[in-house]
Amino acid sequence: MSVDRHEINVTVNGTLYRRSVESRLLLSDFLRHDLLLAGTHVGCEHGVCGACTVIVDGAAVRSCLMFAAQTDGRSITTVEGLAPDQDHMHPLQESMRDCHGLQCGYCTPGILMTMKAFLEETPDPDEAQIREALSGNLCRCTGYQHIVEAMQLAAQRLRGSST
């Protein structure tokens, strides 16, 4: 069988990319290997761990369960698109640092993208809602206490910045 390829135009972190992709190329591998955006991590590759979570047209999704060919015309945000510029971090990132919400850091990009979408929809969450939102992201280092605290702080900071 000859290689089945598709032309896609996809916007990632505000930049439009035109690429030819093989049908079976996962979105996670497209981001990492074709666009060299290796901030999106690959853990389990079957939708369990959440490390590869990115935002596609506003919704947090597993990038290992989508094909790059499906993203033609779509807009994607990865962890590289979070910080406003080189010198400043996003409030989510700042809060993770301040609360010691990361240890090895492997799960962190997925958690940040999950929580970015979550906090946009739920700006004033309680702890139970945060834990539910985090349920699809596995961290095997710290446990979740500091991550939950970081998200409470981030929500507070994001509410402050929007008023």
Next chain:
Amino acid sequence: MKPAPFRYVAARSLEQALALKAELGDEARFLAGGQSLVPTMNFRLTQPTMLIDINPLDELAGIRNGSDTLRIGALTRYRSLERDPMTAVKLPLIAEALPVIAHPQIRNRGTIGGNLAHADPASEMPAIVLTLGGRLHAQSVRGERWIEARDFFVGALTTALESDEMLTEVELPAAAADSGACFLELSRRRGDFAIIGVACMVRLDAQGECIEARIGLCNAADGPVYANEASSSLVGKKLGEGEIAEAAALVQGAIDPGGSIHASKDYQRHIAGVLTARALTTANKRACRER
């Protein structure tokens, strides 16, 4: 951990998608949310020659309101069901189950049609559709037909769909005013597959006697289970502790759980009894409140 090569076609119309499926049969798979299919492809347990991506077919998504039924398009994502306030009113069983169906990121993509056509015995939605006595609409180049839920789920990962058919819609009865429902499941972690899940619906008359009861389970056999004997045992009775315990015992006798390293068959059977009793008690209370 990477899928085997395949041809990808983004469907331009339902007719085109059905024509391709008719041509290729089991070699081709429809791609809806991909949250069950793509993991099996990543493991190379599934190696279709072609993926027909039906995501562009907007007409397959959305909820249509009938007088006493709802028709849900196969491509309706779980997230939109979760966000629709009508779900809690008309489909309370589904509203209660949605938060424990996988995780938010999965529900952003996952579709009701893909979930039902995948027919995982541990999955919540097949058990709920079976419990509610829903029916499923299939289309192919040959025509269309409705399939009753009890005939649709044939076994583990197996449905009554022919190789050229697409599941396009599911029809469910809207909750009656005199009804109460409850969905409960036990899983090791939030969002994991259920060790056992129980869906219950009861309807009560003005005297508080049960006029209809329906009990279904997931992960309790090689397909979703409707506990017929337990359900009919409740009709004509007030649902006290004794009646509920009796129905729970009948449920335990009716299931055939597979067991796993995390939960033995005996443990699953025990949990099925406990959850059935709790779910029936709650459903009964909710129905009383409705009255």
